[in-house]
Structure formats: C-alpha cells, structure tokens
Amino acid sequence: MTRKQRRLTIIGGSLAVLAVAAALVLNAMRDSIVFFSTPAMVAEKHIQAGKRFRLGGLVQPGSLERGDNLVVTFQVADASATLPVFYQGILPDLFREGQGVVAEGALDTAGVFKADTVLAKHDENYMPKDVADALKKQGYWKDEYGTKPTDAAKAGGTPGASRAAQGAPQTGQGALR
Amino acid sequence: MIAEAGHYALVLGLGLALIQSTVPLLGARWRDVALMNVARSTAIAQLIFVAASFAALVTLHVSSDFSVVNVFENSHSMKPLIYKITGVWGNHEGSMLLWVSILALFGGLVAIFGNNLPLSLRAHVLAVQAWVASAFYLFILITSNPFLRIANPPIEGRDLNPVLQDIGLAVHPPMLYLGYVGFSISFSFAIAALIEGRIDAAWARWVRPWTLMAWIFLTLGIAMGSYWAYYELGWGGWWFWDPVENASLMPWLAGTALLHSLVVMEKRNALKVWTILLSILTFSLSLLGTFLVRSGVLTSVHAFATDPTRGVFILLILCVFIGGSLSLYAWRASALKQGGLFAPISREGALVLNNLFLTSACATVFVGTLYPLALEVITGDKISVGAPFFNLTFGPLFLPLMIAVPFGPLLAWKRGDLLGAAQRLTGAGVAALVAVAVLWAWTRGGSAFAPLAIGLAVFVIAGALSDLAERIGLFRVPLGTAVWRARGMPRSSWGTVFAHAGLGVALIGIVCETTWNSEYIGSMKISDVASIAGYELRLDDVKQRQGPNYREMIAQFSARLDGRLLDTMTPSKRTFTTRGATTTEAALLTHGASQLYISLGDTAGDGAIAVRIYHKPFVLLIWFGPVLMAFGGMLSLSDRRLRVGAPKPAKSLRGLQAAE
Numbered sequence: 001m002t003r004k005q006r007r008l009t010i011i012g013g014s015l016a017v018l019a020v021a022a023a024l025v026l027n028a029m030r031d032s033i034v035f036f037s038t039p040a041m042v043a044e045k046h047i048q049a050g051k052r053f054r055l056g057g058l059v060q061p062g063s064l065e066r067g068d069n070l071v072v073t074f075q076v077a078d079a080s081a082t083l084p085v086f087y088q089g090i091l092p093d094l095f096r097e098g099q100g101v102v103a104e105g106a107l108d109t110a111g112v113f114k115a116d117t118v119l120a121k122h123d124e125n126y127m128p129k130d131v132a133d134a135l136k137k138q139g140y141w142k143d144e145y146g147t148k149p150t151d152a153a154k155a156g157g158t159p160g161a162s163r164a165a166q167g168a169p170q171t172g173q174g175a176l177r
Numbered sequence: 178m179i180a181e182a183g184h185y186a187l188v189l190g191l192g193l194a195l196i197q198s199t200v201p202l203l204g205a206r207w208r209d210v211a212l213m214n215v216a217r218s219t220a221i222a223q224l225i226f227v228a229a230s231f232a233a234l235v236t237l238h239v240s241s242d243f244s245v246v247n248v249f250e251n252s253h254s255m256k257p258l259i260y261k262i263t264g265v266w267g268n269h270e271g272s273m274l275l276w277v278s279i280l281a282l283f284g285g286l287v288a289i290f291g292n293n294l295p296l297s298l299r300a301h302v303l304a305v306q307a308w309v310a311s312a313f314y315l316f317i318l319i320t321s322n323p324f325l326r327i328a329n330p331p332i333e334g335r336d337l338n339p340v341l342q343d344i345g346l347a348v349h350p351p352m353l354y355l356g357y358v359g360f361s362i363s364f365s366f367a368i369a370a371l372i373e374g375r376i377d378a379a380w381a382r383w384v385r386p387w388t389l390m391a392w393i394f395l396t397l398g399i400a401m402g403s404y405w406a407y408y409e410l411g412w413g414g415w416w417f418w419d420p421v422e423n424a425s426l427m428p429w430l431a432g433t434a435l436l437h438s439l440v441v442m443e444k445r446n447a448l449k450v451w452t453i454l455l456s457i458l459t460f461s462l463s464l465l466g467t468f469l470v471r472s473g474v475l476t477s478v479h480a481f482a483t484d485p486t487r488g489v490f491i492l493l494i495l496c497v498f499i500g501g502s503l504s505l506y507a508w509r510a511s512a513l514k515q516g517g518l519f520a521p522i523s524r525e526g527a528l529v530l531n532n533l534f535l536t537s538a539c540a541t542v543f544v545g546t547l548y549p550l551a552l553e554v555i556t557g558d559k560i561s562v563g564a565p566f567f568n569l570t571f572g573p574l575f576l577p578l579m580i581a582v583p584f585g586p587l588l589a590w591k592r593g594d595l596l597g598a599a600q601r602l603t604g605a606g607v608a609a610l611v612a613v614a615v616l617w618a619w620t621r622g623g624s625a626f627a628p629l630a631i632g633l634a635v636f637v638i639a640g641a642l643s644d645l646a647e648r649i650g651l652f653r654v655p656l657g658t659a660v661w662r663a664r665g666m667p668r669s670s671w672g673t674v675f676a677h678a679g680l681g682v683a684l685i686g687i688v689c690e691t692t693w694n695s696e697y698i699g700s701m702k703i704s705d706v707a708s709i710a711g712y713e714l715r716l717d718d719v720k721q722r723q724g725p726n727y728r729e730m731i732a733q734f735s736a737r738l739d740g741r742l743l744d745t746m747t748p749s750k751r752t753f754t755t756r757g758a759t760t761t762e763a764a765l766l767t768h769g770a771s772q773l774y775i776s777l778g779d780t781a782g783d784g785a786i787a788v789r790i791y792h793k794p795f796v797l798l799i800w801f802g803p804v805l806m807a808f809g810g811m812l813s814l815s816d817r818r819l820r821v822g823a824p825k826p827a828k829s830l831r832g833l834q835a836a837e
C-alpha cells in the first residue's frame with residue numbers, strides 16, 4: 001500500500017467517524033435538550049403537556065404543602081405569574097420558601113407542573129443562576145436575595161473544590177479591604 | 178510577616194520564570210551551553226520559591242491568621258487541622274496557587290531528571306514551561322492574590338464551605354491538578370519539537386513517562402472526585418455530566434489518545450504530526466478546564482460579564498497559548514518528516530482507530546459542554562444539556578471503541594491479521610456470549626441492553642486476558658515455561674492488560690448500578706423497618722451530637738440480610754453554625770462490591786424522618802476499574818525501558834557528551 005493510499009484510507013475513516021459523531025450530536029440536540037422557562041414564559045408560550053422543561057422561579061411563601069408519602073406541592077412565582085408544582089420525594093437541603101428553585105419535569109393536562117427532580121444547584125447567594133438572570137430581566141430582582149448568605153453553595157454535581165470553592169461570599173468584602 | 182514573605186516569594190518566582198522563558202532560548206539559538214543551562218537552575222529555584230510561597234499560605238491557614246482575607250473567608254479557628262490544611266486549596270486563590278506550585282514541581286522534575294535530554298531540547302522545554310508559569314503567576318498576582326491583608330482583622334473566620342469539609346478535598350484537587358498540569362510537560366515537549374523542527378522516536382520515549390504519569394493522576398483524580406460526589410452529595414449519583422466534570426473528562430480522553438499515539442511514535446516512528454497536535458490539544462483542554470472552573474463563567478455568564486477581570490485574564494491566557502501553539506503547529510508541522518508506512522489493518526491502524534474514537538467522543542463532550550454557553554451568549558436562550566445528550570452521543574462512540582479494544586494488542590505492527598486476531602479472541606467471544614445468555618435468562622423480561630453491555634465488558638476483560646495468555650503461551654507450552662515467560666514479559670505489556678481489563682470492570686459497575694439500582698424513599702419513625710433488595714433496615718435511634726464546628730443529628734439503622742445482622746449504619750445531618758448551612762452525611766455499608774446507601778431528609782413535625790435508601794449492586798466496580806487502569810499505568814511507568822534516565826539512542830548521547 002502506497003503512502004497516498006494509506007493516507008486516503010485514514011482520512012476516509014476519520015471523516016466517516018466524524019460524520020457519525022456529528023450526526024449523533026445533531027440528533028441528540030433535537031431530542032434531549034431541555035429548555036429553561038419561568039412561569040411567565042410558560043403562560044406566554046403555551047408549552048404543551050408532556051414536553052419536558054426546567055421551571056425556575058421563587059417558591060411562593062406560604063404555598064408549600066406536605067402530603068402523605070413525601071408528596072409536596074408548592075407554587076413557583078416570578079413577576080407576573082405563578083405555576084403550581086407537584087413533587088414526590090425528598091426536597092434538597094437548600095429548598096426554602098421565598099427562595100429560588102429549579103425543577104425539571106413536564107406539565108400535565110390540568111396545567112400542574114409535575115416535577116421529577118428539584119435541583120439543589122445554587123450559586124453562593126442561594127439563588128440558581130438561571131432564576132437570578134430571568135428575574136433580573138423582569139425587574140423582579142431584589143437585592144436582598146443576593147445578600148442573604150443563609151446557606152452556602154451546594155456544589156450540585158461538582159465533586160471538587162472547583163465550583164463550590166467559588167462560593168466564598170462576596171458580600172462586604174469591599175468594605176473589609 | 179509570613180503573608181508578605183509568601184507574596185514576595187511568588188513575585189520572585191515570576192522573575193525567575195521570566196528569565197527561564199527567555200535566556201535558554203537565546204542560549205539555544207547561539208549554541209551557548211552556559212545560557213542553556215540557566216533553564217535548569219532557574220527551574221529548580223522557581224520550584225523552591227513557589228513551594229515557599231505555598232508553605233506560607235498553609236502556615237497562615239494553620240495558624241488561623243484572620244488578618245489575611247483568604248484565611249478569614251475560608252477558615253475558622255475551631256476547624257479540625259486537616260481541613261485547615263485542605264482549606265488552602267478549597268478556594269479560588271489558594272487553588273490557583275496549588276496550580277502553579279504543581280506546574281513548578283513538574284518543571285523542577287524535568288530539570289532534575291532531564292539530564293539525559295539533549296541540552297537544547299531541555300532548554301526549549303523548560304522555556305515553554307516557564308511561559309505557561311509566567312502567565313499564571315501574573316494571573317495570581319494581578320487578579321487573585323491569596324496574601325491580601327485586611328485593615329481591621331476580625332476575630333473569627335467565616336469557615337470553609339461545609340460540603341468541602343471532607344477528606345475528599347485533601348486528595349481530589351491535588352490529584353486532578355497533578356493530572357491537568359502534568360500534561361503541560363507533553364505540551365512543552367511538543368512546542369520545543371516544533372521550534373527545533375526535529376522530532377524522532379527518542380522524543381516519544383522521553384515524553385511518554387511524563388504523559389503516563391499525568392494520565393495516572395488524572396484517572397485517579399476523576400475516580401476519586403466521582404466517589405466523593407457519590408457519598409457527599411447525598412443522592413447516590415456518581416457522574417452528572419456537569420460542566421466541571423466534563424472539564425476534567427475532556428483532557429482525560431485526549432490524554433488517553435495521546436498515550437496510545439505516543440506508543441506508535443516510539444515503536445514505529447509514525448504519526449508524528451498527529452501526536453504533536455494531540456499534545457497541544459490535551460493541554461489546551463486542561464487550560465479550557467481551568468478557564469471553565471476558575472473564571473466563574475459557569476456560575477453565571479452574567480456575573481462573568483459584570484466582573485470580568487479574572488475570566489477575561491484566563492480567556493486571554495487561553496487564547497494566547499492555544500492560538501499561539503496551533504499557529505506554530507500550522508507553520509512548522511510540515512517541516513517534520515513523515516514516518517514509517519503501515520497497512521490499515523495493523524497495530525498502528527488499531528491505535529489510529531482508538532485515537533479517532535477517543536477524540537470524537539471528546540469532541541461530543543466539548544460540544545455538549547460549550548454549546549449552552551455559546552447559545553446563551555449569542556441568543557440569550559437558556560438550555561441545559563444533561564445526561565440524555567451525552568448518553569446519546571458519547572455512548573454510541575464509546576461502544577465500538579470497546580469492541581475494538583481487545584483486537585488492538587493482538588494485531589502485529591505494520592501489517593496485521595484481523596482473522597487471526599479474531600480466532601485468538603474466540604475464547605473471549607464465547608465467554609461474552611455465555612455472560613449475555615446467562616444474564617438474559619436471569620433477567621427475563623428486562624431490557625436487552627444491560628446483558629449486552631455486560632457481555633461487551635466481559636469481552637474486554639476476557640480479551641485482555643487472552644492477550645496475556647497469548648503472549649506467555651499459556652496452554653501451548655508447559656506451565657513452567659509460561660510462568661517464566663510471564664515473569665519476563667515487559668511491564669508495559671502487563672500494564673496494557675490491566676488497563677484494558679480495568680475498562681471492562683468499570684463498564685460492568687456502570688451498567689449494574691444504572692440498571693439494577695433499587696431505591697426506597699419514605700418517612701420513617703423509630704423502630705420502622707424498610708426493606709430493599711432483600712435487606713431489612715430498622716431505624717433504631719435518633720440522637721443529637723455536638724461536633725467541633727457543627728451540630729449533628731445522627732440516625733442509627735441496623736441492616737439485616739436474611740435475618741442476620743450485618744452492621745449498623747449511621748447517616749447524619751450536620752448543621753454548621755458559622756454559615757448556617759446543612760450537609761447530609763450519607764452512611765454506606767459495603768457488602769461485596771455492592772453498597773447500601775442511606776441519606777436523611779427533613780424531619781417532619783411528628784418526628785418522622787424522610788429517608789432515602791439505595792441498594793447499588795456492584796457500584797464499587799465503577800471506581801475499582803479506574804484504579805485498575807491507573808495500576809496498569811504505574812506498571813507501565815515502572816518498565817525499565819521507560820524509566821527516566823533509561824537507555825537512549827547512541828547518537829544523542831554523543832551529542833550530549835560533546836556539549837558538556
């Protein structure tokens with residue numbers, strides 16, 4: 001086999017594998033990407049029942065109700081809308097009324113959001129990043145959310161010093177320096 | 178005083194790095210031996226000064242000197258000593274200092290053990306190493322100085338994030354960094370080769386042990402991190418496809434590919450240009466990982482835009498090094514001579530295939546990790562790319578690779594015999610089919626995927642063993658001869674067997690855990706019994722306890738299997754007073770390679786505790802596999818032919834003697 005043939009074989013093989021990889025990525029992009037919405041966006045967009053998405057907002061104070069078998073229901077609110085959420089399971093350590101939350105699941109036909117996961121991913125200010133950004137955009141953000149270092153960052157899936165380590169509270173640092 | 182000394186030592190380190198990054202290059206250009214030798218002494222001096230700086234920060238943390246911002250924010254006088262030490266790298270500034278310390282350590286090791294390197298190559302390598310070091314010293318000194326003081330020192334510190342107050346922090350970040358930063362050596366060697374325009378099999382022989390060392394640490398670091406997440410985060414997951422994890426997985430995939438292509442280069446003097454590119458890409462991915470984790474871009478693109486100093490600085494380092502090295506590559510790679518020929522079906526061909534699949538798999542992880550960030554920057558849409566994406570892309574690319582793994586070592590160099598290799602793998606194939614059939618019969622009605630995947634894993638393990646049997650002639654020659662041959666077999670071949678088998682072992686663990694994992698979630702009162710997978714767990718007692726810097730609620734369970742008491746398990750919930758944070762400490766009970774896992778939730782008004790209990794069959798294999806891989810790597814590293822200072826081509830030896 002000549003050098004040229006060898007090179008053609010290798011290039012051909014590489015292109016084939018890369019094409020497969022690209023096809024896999026595009027296919028997965030279509031099916032498995034989960035979008036993030038707030039209650040107001042849900043009301044606007046009329047997301048159909050059964051379509052998975054992530055819901056983010058604040059847990060409406062006073063709306064948390066616990067039932068039998070670890071069933072919990074609560075309302076998630078943003079500036080203009082609220083959405084009832086149903087969840088069965090253990091809420092993460094960082095779940096609090098009046099604080100931010102991100103839940104993943106889908107709407108049922110009655111318009112209730114059936115969550116199968118409630119995420120404990122927070123930044124150092126006890127506020128999920130997506131929620132904070134969305135609320136800021138709506139002008140619903142109050143600075144006090146950011147100044148409550150009530151609970152430290154729980155590093156979601158981070159098994160390292162990495163992200164959780166960024167959780168050093170930034171508040172009041174300027175004054176100290 | 179100590180803080181100032183540490184700061185000063187770091188500045189001196191920067192000065193030395195600047196000298197080291199220029200003078201040896203001039204020396205190499207002018208063929209001046211004295212100037213080239215500057216690299217060696219500065220690299221060692223740099224190591225000493227950075228180590229002093231790091232020691233200074235450790236001292237500050239241990240003595241709880243709260244007049245230093247870094248200590249105040251991350252320490253507490255009541256914290257146990259071990260966490261005072263590990264807390265040094267449990268924060269941004271400290272972990273960057275650890276990063277450069279390890280970089281200096283590797284530079285120093287090359288300087289100390291690189292006596293048999295051609296003088297100009299060593300000068301170039303150390304100079305490139307110093308470029309990287311200078312950039313990161315500047316980063317620390319300008320944006321993340323760990324030695325800043327507070328004007329009015331507070332009495333007590335803010336304590337370390339409770340999640341990090343765990344022994345995992347002592348081991349995981351240093352291991353990971355040894356891996357990440359270790360790849361800087363192969364990067365420096367690649368750049369040096371490009372600058373010199375000369376690269377040969379001896380080059381690969383010098384680079385391989387360093388790459389192997391970095392790879393071993395990265396493998397252990399990732400496995401360790403995964404186990405830490407598993408027991409510390411309290412929901413029993415061991416891999417989340419989180420961007421931070423992907424940031425460490427990408428260099429691992431590229432580094433694994435690099436290890437294999439280095440073999441081709443060392444043995445057959447082929448694939449030079451590709452190997453150089455891979456060395457550059459591997460370290461680039463390490464830098465990218467550092468950027469993703471350290472710039473805060475993951476926490477919030479928003480925060481990144483409002484307080485951009487750190488992020489932009491690392492982004493700049495990233496662009497300069499990746500852009501610069503790739504431009505140099507584009508400019509000089511054609512100067513490197515092409516190596517030996519080989520047929521597509523050959524050991525070389527198999528290793529090329531390995532590289533193709535590994536880099537493609539790495540590319541899909543890259544897309545999945547960066548696409549959400551790019552989309553948010555460009556359109557503002559927020560999406561999350563989670564496990565389903567990676568299962569659909571990474572999985573299908575990794576499975577054919579696993580099928581190919583046993584074939585590689587059985588093919589001959591230059592021109593292999595696929596049919597012959599397949600014949601020699603008949604035993605492994607039969608073992609795999611038997612495994613599939615048995616599991617299929619045992620899990621009737623279950624999904625077909627799990628038995629097939631375990632069959633594949635059995636094929637990989639049995640394939641590695643067939644390779645071993647083939648090499649020592651087991652069953653063909655008398656047993657005594659086979660044993661004698663096994664003792665004489667090169668350690669690197671043993672390494673291959675172990676590393677490949679480790680891959681199969683990890684796959685078995687992954688498949689068993691994801692398929693037959695059972696869980697019980699419910700609220701329990703004292704003397705309630707929960708049964709799961711044949712085990713019975715009784716909640717015996719709930720107690721309160723005071724720890725050094727936290728209060729703790731401990732639940733005591735007794736675990737029984739078939740009525741026989743196995744052990745008691747004590748999961749707990751800790752409340753840290755300083756930060757008002759709670760952490761969940763899971764209790765683990767190991768039974769064979771399987772584990773029972775209990776973590777606690779909220780306590781209801783009537784005293785019932787929400788409890789999460791998992792039974793995870795063969796879960797320990799997930800981490801035992803990587804440990805086996807790393808062990809294989811260590812065996813290979815201890816191979817006499819690879820040992821630092823081992824034989825080298827006579828030509829370069831003469832060159833070195835002439836130079837001295």
